[in-house]
Amino acid sequence: MAETQAGSHDTSSIVNAPMDARDQVDISTPQDGNFYSNSNRKRSHLVGANGHHREGSEPVDPGALSRALQGVEQTSQSRERTPVGSPSRKRQRIYGDRFIPNRDGRDLQASFSLIPDNNSPSTPSKAKKRTPHGELHFQRNEEANRTFSTLLQSEIFHHTVPQPTPPTLSPDPAFPSSSHSTTVNDPSRARTPPTNLQSSVLAPASLTPSTPHKNIFTYMSPQHHRNGSAHLTPSRTPQSRHGPNMNPNSDLYSVSPINFDSQRLLLSPKKQPRAVSKVPFKVLDAPDLADDFYLNLVDWGSSNILGVGLGSCVFMWNSATGKVTKLCDLQDDIVTSVSWIQRGSHVSIGTNKGLVQIWDAERCRRLRTMTGHTARVGALAWNDHILSSGSRDRLIYHRDVRQPEQWLRKLSGHKQEVCGLRWNGEDGQLASGGNDNKLMVWDKLNGTPLYKFSDHTAAVKAIAWSPHQHHLLASGGGTADRRIKFWNTQTGTCINEIDTGSQVCNLAWSKNSNELVSTHGYSQNQIVLWKYPSMTQVASLTGHTYRVLYLAMSPDGQTVVTGAGDETLRFWKCFNRRQRDGVGGDGLGSRMELSSVIR
Secondary structure, three states: OHHHHHHHHHHHHHHOOOHHHHHHHOOOOOOOOOHHHHHHHHHHHHHHHHHHHOOOOOOOOHHHHHHHHHHHHHHHHHHHHOOOOOOOOOOOOOOOOOOOOOOOOOOHHHHHHOOOOOOOOOOOOOOOOOOOOOOHHHHHHHHHHHHHHHHHHHHHHOOOOOOOOOHHHOOOOOOOOOOOOOOOOOOOOOOOOOOHHHHHOOOOOOOOOOOOOOOOOOOOOHHHHHHOOOOOOOOOOOOEOOEOOOOOOOHHHOOOOOOHHHHHHHHOOOOOOOOOOOOOOEEEEOOOOOOOOOOEOEEEOOOOEEEEEEOOEEEEEEOOOOOEEEEEEOOOOOEEEEEEOOOOOEEEEEEOOOOEEEEEOOOOEEEEEEOOOOOOEEEEEEEOOEEEEEEOOOEEEEEEOOOOOOOOEEEEOOOOOEEEEEEEOOOOEEEEEEOOOOEEEEEOOOOOEEEEEOOOOOOEEEEEEOOOOOOEEEEEEOOOOOEEEEEEOOOOEEEEEEEOOOOEEEEEEOOOOOEEEEEEOOOOOEEEEEEOOOOEEEEEEEOOOOOEEEEEEOOOOOEEEEEEOOOEEEEEEOOOOOHHHOOOOOHHHHHOOOEEEOO
8 A cells, every 4th residue: 555655646746746847857859859749758658657557556636637738738839839958968050051141240232342343253263274365276266256156147137136226216205214114014015016006106217126027037038028928938939020030049049048148158268367387497506695685696687697696706507508607706705796787798796895896797807896885785786887886884876887986976865774776777766775664766866865765664675666667666675564565756655555474575577467576584485476456466486495585587587586595596487478579489497407506
């Protein structure tokens, strides 16, 4: 009896326990979150204890038991609605949909303002390799894309391309004043097919209706369209007033899926882009070729002989025979510049001691030595019998080689070394560039510069006058500038410029076409052919491992030679022969050996 009472007491104490006690018994949240099933399990255990396992025990009050069970159910339901986690359990990880943005605590206006212009992600990714503009395959792709666009437009729209009609110019006053304010039942909106009201309203002659009056793709023949037939598919072969259509170019007799105009577009001859070899056809070893940006050691004379200054010597290479001749050895001096006269066999040599020597290349004999400079002479330029020299002493001397005087005129305008000199014989103008980032234009032998340009931000060595247009001058800047600028020396204005991306060392215009070639240093060491005035790249040539500091062009204008600090001279076939020069031969390339040594 004691056991029965004890069991009865235990059962009633649990069943009739207050809510706090029951919460303490089962306060933790099950892993599956099914509170109701857990309470059911506990309730079945209690009933089983009272009804089956405890035989002979006193019966439990049904009312108290039902109230207790009802309280347990209410507690389970409240827990299911508002679950409370146990402090001893780990914090549950909250998962969210990553595709739904969270706008709480964000400044949307500032975020919108920070979006890049090209709609690219804010985090910079690895840049894709840019296809070089002007490459042969790129030009062909661009031409094919243009042809396809023209063909597609011709096939779909024929000769009329639909354009939106401004609402304010519409002759119908019923049209809304704003193109954005429309209603569902607006009678003026375009329909397919158009109503009689719209067909009766004619747009101005200068405007094209926004919606075509016929479907884009139909089977209606032109003859039926002119007769106003409403049938899209003709019941019989259309005939003109005078009988069958005898035009062989008519679309009725064409077996091609495109019309006659498109066929003529595809069959028309296309001008193929000029292919430029990316490999030099000849390479010469040039030991001791100085890697100095401010020197000019390579020049190609009118007698088809290449002069190169190597250390204290000057060597001549005959492009016709491939023979190398040593012109001179200065012994106690260093060659800093070499320049051929425009016509003849005379060559001028500038030295590190500030001397200017004139030599007869045919007889290998020195004609005279001229003084005046107190530092190295890095730039020389001829204009008939006038020889101009630029030096590190910041001075430019005009010398008349026919007179015994050492110099004829002295020009002082640069603040640092003069590294570029070019004469324009037709206009009588001299262009000079210096390490002070200045480009100056001198008129004839005047001692005052006609123009002084300060737009470059680095040394100006690359200077070239256009042989195709008067008063057109091209100049290039050094590492900090990297730009090629074009000047009109008649008005003193800059007419165009382009950023090349690397140091501009030399410039030369083609004698046969309106193109120019530039050589570059840091950091790509390339030779680039440009089409003027569009300044699109025709080709980019690489091969030198050092800065391409020297450039010269052959007398026929087809070949250019480049020199670099890697002690090599490379010959490139860049331009074609002029039509009036005759037919036959491939220029100098067919008469040159593949490799040789210049000394």
